[in-house]
Amino acid sequence: MNDAGTTAPAGTGTGRRIAFNHDLLSGLALIILGSFAYTWGPGWGERTWVFPNMVSWLMVGLGILLAVIGLARRTREKLFESWRAAVDVSWFSASVLAFFLLIPQIGYFVATWLFMVVQASVLGGRRHPAAVGLIIVVAGLLALGMYQLFGGAFNVHLPEGRWI
C-alpha cells in the first residue's frame, strides 16, 4: 500500500528544466515543519498542546514515509520550465510584496494605481502611447471605484497615505 499511494506525473525532467522529486521534497518539508512545531511547544503533556503535538508527530512520520518513497522512486518532476521562469516568478512576487508594503506609506489609492499601471505595462509588453494612456485612466478609475465601494457601502476604509 505504501508505494502504491503515489503516482508519478508523466513529465520527467530533461535538460535545462529545473526538476526534482516531489515526494522527497514534500517529505523533507513536512519533517522540518513538524519537528519545528514540536520543539516550539513545551513538549508532551500540557492540555492545550495535545493537538498541535499530535499533528506535528504525524507530520514527521508522514514526512519520513514520503521521503523514503521519493528516494525509492527517483522520478523527477518539473519545477520550472527554465531558470529564467524561476527568476520571472521571483520578480513578480517581489513586485506584489512591494505593492503591499507601499500601501501604509502612500495610501491604498496611489499604491494601487501605480501598481496596476506598472504591472499592466510590464506584463503586457511595449505598446502604443495611447494604450498606456488608457491603462492609466482605467486603472485610476478601478482603484477609485473600489475605494468608494468599500468605504461608502461597506464601511471598510482602505488605508490612506500622507496625501490621499
Place this chain on the structure above:
Amino acid sequence: MRKRPRIRTRCTLLSLAAPLLLAPAACASDAGSSDDGGDDYPSESIRVIITFDPGGGSDTDFRRLQPHLEESLGVSLEPEYVTGAGGAIGWAELANAEPDGYTIGTVVLPHILLQPELIEDTGYETSDFDIIGMNAYAPQILFVDAEDPAFESFDEFEAHVQENPGNVDIGGAAEYNLSHAVQVMLDDAGLDTNYVATGEGATAVVSGVRGGHYPVGITSIQQYFGAEDEIQPLAVSSEETYELASDIPTLSELGYDVSGSTNWGLAAPEGTDPEKIEIISDAVADALDEEDVLQNMEDEGQGMIGTGPEESEEYVQDYLDDIRSVTPLFEQ
C-alpha cells in the same frame, strides 16, 4: 470563617447613584454645545473598534448608544469589528491607535484586566486605555436545563457536589474568563466542580447544557433573558438581588461569599486629550438617559453602571484589586 476572595462590583450601588452622576454631566454638555467656539472636536467621523462579532455584548452595548451619540456629537460613528482571541486583537489595535480622539473602542471587564495578566504577548496593557465610561453590567448565572433539570435547586446541586467532589461538570465559555473566575472562587469556597471550557462562546454553553452534555452551566445572565422557558437559573453572582430577575437567589444568600459581573464600556487610547474624552463621555451620559436605551438594556438583561471618566478609573482599579485576589486561584 476566613474572608473569601471575591470580585466586588459596585454596579448595584453605582446604578442607584447613576441619576445623580448624570445630572451635572447632562448640564455640562448642554452648555458646551451651545457656545463652544474654540474647540471644534469632533469634526470628522469617529472609528469605533468593537472587539467581538456583530451581535455580541459589546456590539449591543455600542449599537444602542450609537444613534444618540451621533446626534449629540454631530458626526457619524463607524464601528469596525476587530475580533479574535477573546477580544485581545481588537484591544491591541485600540491600544496602538493614534490618541487623537478619532479612534475609540468598546472595553469589557474583567477581560481587559485578566488578559494582560494571564496571557503572553497580548499586545496591550490595561493602562493603555483611558476609560470614557463604563455603561452596562450583567452578573453570571449558574443554570440547568428547564425541561429536564439535572437539579431542581441550588441546594440539591450543592448536596450532589459535596457527595461527588470534583466529579460534576460545569460548562463555561472559556478559561480565565469571569465564569471561570466564579467557578474557581466557588471551588475555593468548598464547592469542588470540574470546569469544562467550551471555547465557543456563551450560546454553546447553553446548547451544551440543554443537550445534556454537562449538567450545569455558568454564563452571563443575558442568556437567560429571552430563554426563560429553556433554562432554569440556580443562582446569580450579583452582590445583591438582581433587579431584573429578583427571584433568582444570589450566591451570597446561598452561603457563598462570591460575586462578579461583566462590565461593558467605552475607552480611548491612552494619551487622548481629556477634553475630547469629556465630550464623548457627556454624550454617553445623555444617551444613557434615553428611554429606548434603558428599555434595550432591560430587554438584554443588563443593568446600568453609568460612570464617567474619573469614576471609571477608580472603578476599574477596584475591579483590578479584586481580580488580583482571584488570579492565584487559577493556578491551583
Place this chain on the structure above:
Amino acid sequence: MFDGLLLALDPAHLLLILAGVAGGVLIGALPGLTATMGAALLVPFTFVMEPSAGLVMLGAMYVGAMFGDAVPAVLVNVPGTPSAMATAFDGYPLSEQGKGQRAIIAACWASAVGAIIGGTALLVMSPTLAAAALAFGPPEFFWLGAFALTIMGSVAGSSFFRGLGGGLFGLLLSTVGIAPAGGTSRFTFGFYQLQGGVSLAAALIGLFAIPQLIKLAENRKQRTRISQYVPERRVFRHIWSELRRPVTLIRSSVLGTFIGVLPGSGASLAGIVSYNEAVRWSKDRTKFGKGAVEGVVSVETANNAAAPASMVPLLSLGVPGSNVAAIFLGALLFHGLEPGPSLFDDTPEIVFAFVWAMILGGIAVFILGRVMAPLLVRAIQAPVYALIPVIAALTMVGSYAVRGNMFDTYMMFVLGIVGYVLMKIGIPVAAVALGLILGPIVENGLDVSLQMAETAGIFTVFFTRPISLVLMALTVLSALWTVYSNVRRSSRTEG
C-alpha cells in the same frame, strides 16, 4: 404558513427581497466581505422598517451572499467567503475551459434549490432538527470533524500522501494563536495580531489567489487569457443533462440542512462534506477537480441549504447557531420579538414571511444569476496582463477588509507564497485550506471531550455515546475507503 407567503409576496416586500439578494450577491462576491458583515450593515436600516420588512430583507441578503461567493471562486479561483472554497475546486477549471457561464448558472440553480429545500426544512421540521442539533456534544463534533478530514482523499490530486501532508500542515496552521479554551498562545512569533489565529478568510484568499496569480504571470507568454469565451447556447441543456438524476441535489441539500443546523459548524463544513460525498458516490471520480459541474452543484446546494437551516436553533431554541443568526437575534429583539418556540405561536406570519423570503430569495438568485452570468464571464475575457493587477489589488482589499488591518494582508501574502511553494512540490493547497477550516472543529471537540473525560472517563466520552459511535464508524469506513480507492486508482494508472 400561507399568510406568511402572502406577506412575503407583498409588492414592497418583493422589492426588498430583490434588493436584499442583489446586495447579498455583491457582498458575497467581494472577497473578505461575509454574510455576517452584510447582516451587521443592514440591521440599522431594518430598525426603521416594519419588523416583517426588515427580516425579509435580511433573509434575502443572507441567501444572496451564499450564492455570490461562488462567483469569484469560479471566475478567478478566489472564494468570496470560506463557504465557497470547495466551489473553486471544479468551478475554476470549468472557467479555464471557457465554460464559466455554465459553472455560474449551475451554481445559481444549485443555490436556488438548496435555499428552497433548506427553507422548507426550516418551515416544516424546525423542532425535530433543533432537538437533533442539541444531541450533538463535543465528542460528536470531534468525530464529525474527523469524518470531514477523510475528504483529504478526494482533494489530494496526484498523491494521497502528499494531500494528507497538506492537510496536516493546514491543521497545524489552525492552531496558531490563543488555544480555544485556554490562555496559552501558540506559534505567534511575537505578533499580537496572530493571537486570534490565522484569519480564515484572509488565508483562503492567499492560498488560492496568490499561487494562481504567480502561475498566470509565469505562463503569460503561453496563455494570454484565462479562458476563451465560448458563447454557449445550450447551457441549460448541458446542466440539465448533468442534473437529470437529482441524487446529487437531494443528497447535498440533506447534508447541507443537517450540518447547517449544528451550532457553529456552518456552511463551509456543509460544502466540504457534500463535495466529498459527491465524489465518493460518483461513477467517474476522475472528472472531479478538472471541471465537473456536479462538483459545483454539490457544494452550492449544500451551503445554500445550510443558510436557512442555521436559523433553526435561533427560531426554535432561541440560541443563535451562527454569527449571522446572532445578528438576526438582535434584530428580532429590537422589534420586540422573542425568539424561541413561542415565536411560532405568537407571530407566525412574521416568522413564515422571513422563511419564505429565504425561499423566494433562492428564486431571485436564480433569475439574477441567469442574467448576470454572461456579463461576468465576459469580464474575465480581459487579457492576463490586465487581469493580474486587478486580481492582485482585489486580494489586498479583500484581506484588508476582514479586520481592517494590513497585517492580514501581509499574512495573506506570506501564506500565498507558501501555497505556491507547496503547489510546486506537489502538495495541493486545497488540502491545506481544508485542514485550516476543520482544525478548530476537531481540536475543540477533542479538547472539550478531554475535559469532560476528567469526570466521566475517556472510554465513556468517546466510545459509548450513540451518535459518536455512528460517526466514528463512518470515519473509520470513510478513511479505509479513501485509502483503498486511492491504492486501486494508482495501481490502475501504473499497471
